[in-house]
Amino acid sequence: MRANQDAPGFTGGCLDRADHLRRDEAAMQAARMHPQARFLIVDRLKPLLSPDGDRLLWVRRGEAPAGTTVFLGLDEEGRPHFAVDGPADTLPGVATDARAAGARLPGSEAAIVAQARSLLDWHRRHGFCANCGTPTAMAKAGWARQCGACGAEHFPRVDPVVLMLAECKGMVLVGRQKGFPPGFYSALAGFVEAGESLEEAVRRELWEEVGLRVGAVRYVASQPWPFPSSLMIGAMAAAESFELRLDATEIEAARWADREEVAAVLRNAGPWSAPPPLALAHTLLRRFVAG
Incomplete structure (x- = not known):
């Protein structure tokens, strides 16, 4: 499980990305040949985890398969780390869905998963x-x-996405799309459009999806979301009223909830279910409960 449950998922990276080395091909070749260099295999966009699934499985250069290889950075001891887009069939670990890996790994390793998956997927496309x-x-x-x-x-x-909870008189708005599991509600979200600030995107999305006018918008937290390459930007928005007008093509249902109800939901004891701790929406709900 992630070590810091208060931090959004896929955050907490500790590798030095060493931009100055990226531009130096001789230095990068030396890094690849370094005896302590480590390689993370990403098999069909699934990172390789140890057999018990609680950590990333790093291999040496001679064990890594052929494939697109990208530089991730240096650890605190100066050891180079890379990610390889290639098959992991001959290795002892388990190629694991990146969402599942992000939920199980410590924050520093989940952040590497986000970095590696987004970068290798970009090269594929x-x-x-x-x-x-x-x-x-x-x-x-x-x-x-x-x-x-x-x-x-x-x-x-990186595609910016706003994720927001509208708040009015001690209550927040959550909604669900048709494809969500039964009883599942989350924060509303939408891509930031061209020529638009984050605050404007929050106000536009809330108006378009639920017909809600909001004033002040407050940034809360952000997280990379490597499916394939979004940056989720969490915010709270001050709503002018409780009146809603749902866009049925986007939102199947929406509801207002107070702190007591949201707290119960986060304990798995409420009338609806919320996103897991990996998701930024969970962070927003938790911060709302904390006041």
């Missing part, structure tokens, strides 16, 4: 130049792709 259509080559130790035809550089993208 961005092999051609968006400018001219020519195949691109990996650059900067996996943190860029370079087009040999037009010279364009492409960098891993």
